[in-house]
Amino acid sequence: MEHCKLLIIGAGAAGMSAAHSAWEHGIRDILLVDSRACPGGILPQCSHRGFGKALFGEEKTGPEYAAFLSSQLTESGVPFLPETDVLSVSPDRTALLSSRGGLRETGFEHLILATGCRERSIGELPVCGSRPAGIFTAGQIQEQLNLRQRRPSGRILILGSGDLGLIMAGQLHDAGCDVVAVVEQSGRCGGLSRNYHRFLEPTGIPLMLRTTVTEVCGQGRLTGVKLRQLDTGKTINLDCNILITAVGLVPDQALIRRLGRPEWLHLAGNCHHVHELVDSAVQEARSVGAAIA
């Protein structure tokens, strides 16, 4: 069985930063793995400018940010294992890695989990009705728009005014899509106010506060939703063809669920807690990497 001092799962902003920081502090025996072909995590699909003000003094796009971290990583020489899934992590400090090249077991002294977060799905919400085609998470649409150059047509409704909801509203609008509204359950916009001003306000897309989706309609395809105005209790039928959910992120800790918190396990970035800014995930990851050294 192969062995390393530090295994890092996930090569997004946090994983790359933790790896680089550990390397800078003298750890040489590092293995960084990711299920994707390239490092960067979710950054490559975040094509808008809005990252790195704290670290770089200027705003970069997601791909630029990823490219910076990735070149830093390449210079340091940390071995990166792409297209590799970690199937399990055992309490005896081994991990089972799977790729097309084979299954391998890797022993480690320390593990940094940097698996990011996942989006909550509509199934977690108290929304009844059918489950037709045409319902996506904001991240799925972001991937289609920015990595696959594919945009939805028809009337689009966005549920949730967190940063991802606001950004997608703006980007879809700019791509010529018909975003009819962003609906938000709470009394104020869920995302950063700078994202509201940058992405939503200029488009004129209405932000419907204290409003939520209660029912999805349509057999094969989405035909509309029922909205409820929470203050009046009034129900509104809204025709739409695409429903995008931006209803929160959940740290992805599936791999360590049964492990408890042994001292060799460290969490960095959004799998620890969801960071509003990439810069803060990077700073956290750098100190996690340094602390192990």
Added chain:
Amino acid sequence: MRHFDVCVIGGGLLGCFAARNLRRWHCSVLLVEAREDVCTGISRANSAIVYPGYDHKPGTVKAEMTVWSNAAFSRLCEELDVPFSRCGSLMLSYGPNADAVLRRKYAHGLENGVPDLRLISGREACQLEPAVAPGVSSALFAPSAGTVNTWELCIAAYENALQNGAESVLSAEVQNIVPLSGGYRLETSAGSYTCSAVINCAGICAHSIQALAFPCPVTVVPNAGDYLVLDPNASGVPSHIIQAEPEDAGKGLTAVPTVEGSLLLGPSERDNTTDYATAAEGLDFVRRYASRVFPQLSIGDTIRSFAALRPNPQRPDGSSIRSFVIEQPAPNFWSLIGVKTPGMTCADALGAHVAAQAASFLQAEANAAFSPRRAGITRAKLLSPAQRRRLVEQDPDYGEVLCRCEDITRAEVLEAVRRGAVTLDGLKHRLGTGMGACQGARCRQKLTALLARELDLTEEQVTCSGGDSAVYGGFHGTL
């Protein structure tokens, strides 16, 4: 026009098991399914319970067939290579009215021959199942109850029928049945076929199908039930099937720890519906009731909801029929109408029953070459690391995980396509893709691309569940 000895209409549990059992005899069989895949009608959603058989009056067909089928279920699942969990069930009472119901069911169960059935004290019930709320006054413990994945069971029966020589035609809606001398002509949206006998297993439409050729004295009046599914990592979850019997009039609650590890909660009961949309009041009922019966349950770990339809058989005067209805309007035409609970438990027995009658009509001889065994798709996640390593060495596709939540590899997805999956639902029904916490958000693009490639479609043509449900319907390039 091709001729078959028997045409089976409907590719749900009953139709697939009828086709399977018909091949125990020397007769040619065509399974005719209206949708793009099997297991797409009412069979696709139910409580997933293999019932022990105490719910029915002694001496009825349902009572006898359920007890017999339950006893045979381990062997059936072993033959068909389908996971089956005989987890046992506890029916709970919280008061004198429900106590009386349990005593009656216990007496029925004893008379029906339900094995190891015990009426136990509330204290013993709470020891057996610490997840339930205290205050249980008595419980009916049926160790023989179990749970199975209805999709896998249905598809396994279908594959076993095909591998024994049955044929199938999909996307073939039966539009007309013309009686001929010595048989029928089935006119479908995918061409016409003649046959000597018909077995009608058309589920919610079974009465309309019979009405194409004969008067039908039974109608199916569907009602719906809403269910919630909780993530396998939810806490406060029971390890047995729990059925809370209501103390007052109304519906109880059932909780099923599924073979996949998720928890199924439900069903509510709603009338006047024919589609699979859930209703807010139904889901609320399930949520509230579940929190009462399982005080520690992390109901926030709900990952999806769905609705199931019950095909309730009724006479022309509107009165309901308690039994399974097997109509035989002609010596060579059988209709299974209104087969609801415990239809999945009895599917193989019902299929065997009508198949035997058809074989007798056809004077078909036993088929010595019939094999009841079918091998499922090799599931990487169920293997030891050493076995899995060898598999990846033989086929690198086993090394590439496509659905991360459920640990499903590219090789498994390709195998499901080879076995007939043509939609995202087809993959889900065969493998469980997209059933985990992310509900497909992370694998949908990859699965769509793979289906498109394997089926020679564009990604925009791949559907969730056939018809107009294109995954990326209406998407256009931005370049």
